[in-house]
Amino acid sequence: MSDSNSSEASISILLASSETFVRESVQSLLEKESDLTVSGTAEDGTEAVAAAKRLRPEVILLSDEMPGLNPFEAAERIRKTLPRTRLCFLSRIPRDHAIDCALAVEAACYFTTADTPESLVNAIRKVAQGETYFSPDVEERIVNPKRANAIHGVKQSRMATLTAREVQVLRYLAEGLPRKEISKVLGISAKTVARHTANLMTKLEIHDRVVLARFAIREGLVDV
Structure with missing residues (x-):
């Protein structure tokens, strides 16, 4: 964990990532800008919480996967202590659950x-001014993406709109089981499986079984 002095005119930023390359690359990128200052770095969620309390940055950028304290739990703790600090996440492969x-x-x-x-x-810069930014890869997977100046928990990813039964059907479809076999495993009729399949495809906006399988793998529903 490291700290640095920041200019009063700059936007102060705390970086948290377990990957040295990510921390150093992002820090180098941001500090090329005269209005941005990386006031500190952290290697995991626990360090991020402690550094946030000490440095009180305007913006915190956390990797969405870190060992130890879950980055989202860390963000929740930071939110309670510093409600005005803007929370940002960085991801290699964004998943609906994340x-x-x-x-x-x-x-x-x-x-x-x-x-x-x-x-x-x-x-x-946008989030420091009270606005929001979501990567196109993330934006397209959020239901009802229209937002004001903040994102609230009432918004959901497409995955979160599925019922428990639809998730089960999705998992078996991704594993390559035919509908008749799925109906036997779940103890429901083939027509019901077909209805669940149609519903989940509509919710996910995916109408190809190959793409559906890729989605399930990415979300961790199917082992590869």
Whole structure:
């Protein structure tokens, strides 16, 4: 964990990631901008909470996967102590569950490594001004993406809109089971399986079984 002095005119930022390359690369990128200052870094969620309390940054950027304290739990603790601090998440592969967790802690930004460096710089500036930024990869997976100046937990990812039964059907479809076999496993009729399949495809906006399988794998529903 490290701290640095920041200019009063700059937007103060705390970076939290378990990956040294990510921390150093993002810090180098942000500090090229005269109006942005990385006031400190943390290697896990526990360090992030402690650093946030000590440094009181305007913006905190956390990797959405870190060992130890879950980054979303860390964000929740920070939110209680520093309600005005803007929370942002950085992801390599955003998953619907992680997006839901970010929305639950009222994240102002969810950035992915598929975005450009310039997008991250501009996103930091936007959230510091009270606005929000969600990567296109994340935006398209949020139900009812229209938002004001903050994201609230009432928003959901597409995955969160599925019922427990639809999740079961999705898992078996992704594993390659035919509908008749799924009906036997779940103890429901083939027509009911077909209805659940149609409903979940509509909710997920996916109408191809191959793409559906990829989605299930990405969300951790199916082992590969």
